[in-house]
Amino acid sequence: MSEISAEQVAHLANLARIALTEEEIEHLTTELGQIMQAVEQVSEVATSDVAATSHPIPLHNPLREDVPSDVLTVDQVLSGAPEHDGTRFVVSAILGEEQ
């Protein structure tokens, strides 16, 4: 289960949107294999009769009145953006030439 290839790491990096270098991919391939081997032991005790816990303290659907609360202004929201036009975030092209 823990055999991880460089191709897999490159695929994961693409999914995670990180332009890893070849050297990083090589390094991570070894490390991920070791880490996964260590963490795989969870399957020893995670049998089908054990329920999964996603949240440590059970709370049920906290709701509030549907009225505007103290939200940020447009200026505040844009204040940290690398590029904006005063009302919107500016990004580069969504599609490349081949798309």
Place this chain on the structure above:
Amino acid sequence: MSDLIRLSAADLAAKLASGEVSSVEATQAHLDRIAAVDGAVHAFLHVNDAALESAADVDRRRAAGEELGPLAGVPIAIKDVLVTTGMPSTSGSRILEGWIPPYDATPVRKVREAGMVPLGKTNMDEFAMGSSTEHSAYGPTHNPWDLERIPGGSGGGSAAAVAAFEAPLALGSDTGGSIRQPAHVTGTVGTKPTYGGVSRYGSIALASSLDQVGPVSRTVLDAALLHDVIAGHDPHDQTSIPDPWPSMAEAVRNADVSGLRIGVVKELDSDGFQSGVRQRFHEALELLAANGAEIVEVGAPNFEYAIAAYYLILPAEASSNLAKFDSVRFGLRVVPEGGGTVEEVMAATREAGFGPEVKRRIILGTYALSAGYYDAYYGSAQKVRTLVQQDFASAFDRVDVLATPTAPTTAFRLGEKLDDPLAMYLNDVATIPANLAGVPGISVPAGLAPEDGLPVGVQFLAPAREDARLYNVGGALEHLLVDRWGGPILSQAPDLSTHELMATEEGVV
């Protein structure tokens, strides 16, 4: 060194309330200390240039007869994971370098409303991923007990700031031990509250189901006073517990362990722990027993799977949380040579902006969540989480609190474990179970390990919502140990004044 910086927060607050000292004087004394020793310690990433102004404002309000909270005018350091208006908030990462958030995290808002004075932002492992602060993009923090050693992590900056008398109090965050393990290695106190006890709003998320903000201090009472300030329901955090909390400070003031049943987790009292760590741990238990506590051995057979489950759940949640760093809304943007699509810009930005440990964990989390592996990894880890909770539940049927050494070793040398992620992860073996189960934990100084003279902490754990029990037992132990030592443990820490002197000679100050 000014006497003001050696006072506990509680004692300083009393002097502020009586008018003997002003907040401007107290704040200036701490800013002077930061200027003198932080070149050597590097606890701070940013020093607040509005600190004296905030202090003067509190002094004015006090002079005008305004009713102020118990910690009004007391300076505080803030871990850089918490967003702050007027101060950059980087979470230790290049990707957020220079970012000034448009709002305050709820715990920060609460300390400001309590009249406390933010001194600045403290160093941390990038996005709180680490146990040594060596993964900070801005260089490591040094342990004030030995500058060649780690101050713990991820909140090493907050713990070192408090240990080096640069601040009487600090805010931290704890996902797998990031408040408690730094307390252990620096001879300070740190609490991870019950999950949901303190709002996570504005805490830059690492793993949302594990993260919890809490107090860092030199005394148990100080931690309790700060806990009382930051705890409570916050509608901005959907996981915030709506019930009211009892006063933690009262629990310290009324500390009494007679009849208290303390469970020793046998799986965490093993040969895997350094001998001096175990020795001080057992001495602490004997002292508590001599004062009326009942010591019981308990088993927690599933704790041995906790680290494995944690290193699946944490990267999975982190890989999702860190997707927000997309070069669009805040932080760094790196455009590849010749331009690129928004996805290429994103990938280039994340490649340049994230450090090696963050990349490692994002890739690991992406793998654990990917199609075909989800059930085997993330699903199994969530089942282990249930088993760890069951271990806690059966232990707490028999005892009021649990006790363990906080971490397996004293502070190791900077660089020693940097190239071995698995060895680094093992530092959290005793602290992780609490995060998986959502229960509260505290680390209190237990003494110095005889073999290396470095601080050792004892950890207490209580059932969810029973944080006050930690302050009861922690306060009682501290009182007994300080009597035995003839003063606080930090009075045995090396004097950093030689560094003050060097800094002055080099013209840094």
